[in-house]
Structure formats: C-alpha cells, structure tokens
Amino acid sequence: MTHPLKTALVTGATAGFGHAIALRLVKEGFRVIATGRRQERLDALAKEAGENLLPFKLDVTDLAAVKALPGSLPEGWQQVDVLVNNAGLALGLEKAWETKPSDWEQMIATNVTGLVEITRALLPGMVDRNAGHVISLGSTAGTYPYPGSNVYGATKAFVDLFMRNLRSDLLGKQVRATNIAPGLCGGSEFSQVRLGDNQKAAAVYEHTKPLLPEDIAETVAWVLKLPPHVNINMVEMMPICQAAAGLAVDRTMDN
Template sequence: MTHPLKTVLVTGATAGFGHAIALRLVKEGFRVIATGRRKERLDALAAQAGGAVLPFVLDMTDLEAIKALPDALPEGWQQVDVLVNNAGLALGLEKAWQTKPADWEQMIATNVTGLVEITRALLPGMVARNAGHVISLGSTAGTYPYPGANVYGATKAFVDQFMRNLRSDLLGKQVRATTIAPGLCGGSEFSQVRLGDKDKADAVYDNTKPLLPEDIAETVTWVLKLPPHVNINEIEMMPTCQASAGLAVDRTMAV
C-alpha cells in the first residue's frame, strides 16, 4: 500500500504506544524513523521491522539535538511527512505541595518543551511541501482533573491547546494537525515510570480491561489514512470500563 505521506517520525518509540505505532505503520506501508533514548530497544525494533524502520537516538530534553534533527537525519530520510509526538511521561501522584520540583521540571521539559521544539523543527518542511501531518498524544488528564495529576494534567492541557492553535495557523495549508487523548491504558511502562513500583503499577489496572497500545496505534493509522482534505482535530478515547467522574465533594467539613 502506498501513501502520499510516506515517512513518519515517531518519538518515544522504545516502548508502549510509540513501539506499537511504529510497527503498525510499517505494516501499513509507511517508513518510520523511530526515536528514543534507549538505543538497544530501537535497534531491536528496527531488526523486527526490517529496512522500513530507521532507529535514531534522541532525548526529548536535548533541545540542541532536536533543533539539529532535520539536517542530522541520513540521506533519503530527511523529508519527514508525518510527526507523531508520542514521547511523554508522568511522575508521581503526590499532591502539589508534596511533589518533587525536579519531577515537575522533567514533565514540562519532555511533554511541553520537547514537543513544541520538535514540531517547530519539522513543521517548516511540511509547510514548504504543502503536505504533512502532526499527531500529538494528549490525555484525558488534560481535560478531567484528578488528585495528583497537577503538572502532568497541565502539560496535557497544553498539548490540546497548542494543537488547536497549530491547526489555526495551518488554515489553507494541506498540513493536518490532530490530538489523540487516551484514558486508562495498560500494556506500557507509563504507570511503572510514574509510580516507580511494578506492583503498584499493576494494581492500577486490577479488574479492568484498559485500552492497549495497539488500540492507540489503530487510531493513529485510521487518522493518517483518511483523505488529505479531512482533518481530525481531536479524538478522546476511553475503555468501556472508564468514564469521566462527577465533581468531587468533601463531606467532612460541615459545621
């Protein structure tokens, strides 16, 4: 199968969503530049997918490397048609006054600064060719607050609004911009990274049937395969075992 947009760069492709997205897009006939910090995992992905995957080590907090990215890609891979902003993380579930400032800074550096910098690095080429697509992974945490989400939720709300404004800037161009915001999703390292404990991470999904990385990959693929004149602005997706909660009420403060 051939596509007008052929080369896709997926950030955070060493595990979870990014890994599943890369494999699914290769299956659909795309070429994938898979980025992440763990070279051995990128090499394993490339070996699994054959010559359709280019492993490229990239730290989303290394702004100089991101700015240099378009020229650092090897010959034949420099025209990036699609950017999938998947790299991101959550750290901790403490209340705002109990968190580690370093955790906040890392989430902002990765989920916000890294995302906007790589978008800025690759977008001019798409605009010049008048063809392209930017897909960013948001989260339902960017819409529905919950205790302990503080800065993580705020970074995902930033992604939502950044992508809406990006779509406005792109009016009249054949460059699309889409946000995909999953809810409860298992099968990735997300909760283990956040909680730092495998047993606690596993407990998050007890007695549930959450979304899986393959579900996110399916959604990304569907969005990309739509006719070029169709822009999906936002997709919010949850498993059937989840819904947005009602407003919280504390009943211990009554006088």
C-alpha cells in the first residue's frame, strides 16, 4: 500500500535534533516515523505532531530489531522515502588513555554500527523504487580534532566518508545522500549525556549563541526541498561564535 505523502523515518526523535526534525518534516508535508528508545516521549511527540507522525520504539543498537525494521513497520508505513540518521551520542571528554572502554563501545555501536545497519535495512527499498534520500547527522568533530574527542570524532569522520562512499555507490540511481555536520549546538541533551552533569553542560554554552535544533531541522528541510537532480554531499555549519581553533603547539618542551 502506498500513500500520496512521502514518508520519512527519523532516528533519535525523542529529544534535540530528532524531535525538531520530526516536527519540521510533518509541517513540510511528510508523514514521519519517529523512532527512539523512550516510548513516553514518542507518544508526547505524536500528540504534538498529529496523525501524520507514527511513534515507533526502536533502539538502533538492537541490530535484530533494526534488520527486521522494513517488515516490522505497520501497513501503509513500510515505504520509507527519506531516512534521517540522527541517533547518536558523545560520552566523556577524557584523554584516550583515561576514558572508559565502555564509552567508546557505546559510541561506536550507536554512531557507526547503528547508522550503518539501519541504512542497509532501508536503502534496498529506495534503490528498487529508484527514489529516496538518506541524510545523516555528522559533526564538525569529524573534521576538526580537539582534546577528548578521540572516538567520538572518529565516529563522525566515519559518517562523513560513509555518506560520500554511499553517494558513489548510488551513481546512476535517483537516490540522494547527504551528511549534515553541525558545530556547537545547544538546546539538546548532547552535553548533559556527554558530561553527566547539568552545571558542566550549561557551562559549555555560557556567553555563546550556539546553533539550535531548529537550525538543524531547517537545514534538513532545505536539503529535501531541492530539485531531485541536486545532491548536497555535505553541509558544515557553525554558529558565528565558533571557528576552527587551528593547530595546537606545546611550548613547554626543552630545546
């Protein structure tokens, strides 16, 4: 069963970017499958968005559930035209030799394996229909290293190269692939999750005007509105209060 409105699936829709993207896409005329781990938040989002949003509990690190996703969606919602790979997280700012291996494992499981597996689950349908769009949320951390970013930055560098290679694989197909890489962004749970402390998280944004989830949602909406022959490979965006810091130099070493 097909539906006249295009269907978008947004991962990590229970807060932050995903919440804003889901609401914006409903406003733009999409039917949205909003996924996440917290059912109560998905239900609240559905109440806010209306009948064109389907709450669907899904943990992208549950690989069995992800692989079964195409057949698990309700009738009428199984043709996914747009996949927004938003689910992701950063954990800790410790140096590589001080960090918890479990933090690294969780970031890789979510930011890399989860993203790859859900893309693999839904991409064949897009290719068969010769239409679709995969949008992944990367980060400027995938381009510009900083102390404590170690595995988090590496996972976002993976997202960038995965999406570029995906575009190469899709040559000759009418399926688009885009990486959106934001810099400093507030208004989400990102820093609270990363630092585990609300005061430390708030300090990240003191005296700044960071990007907001609505800015990311605006960018997703813009990319999707472009003519179908236009593919935006990558969008790197920062607030004007941020810039690449340049190379670091240690000046404490003896000559």
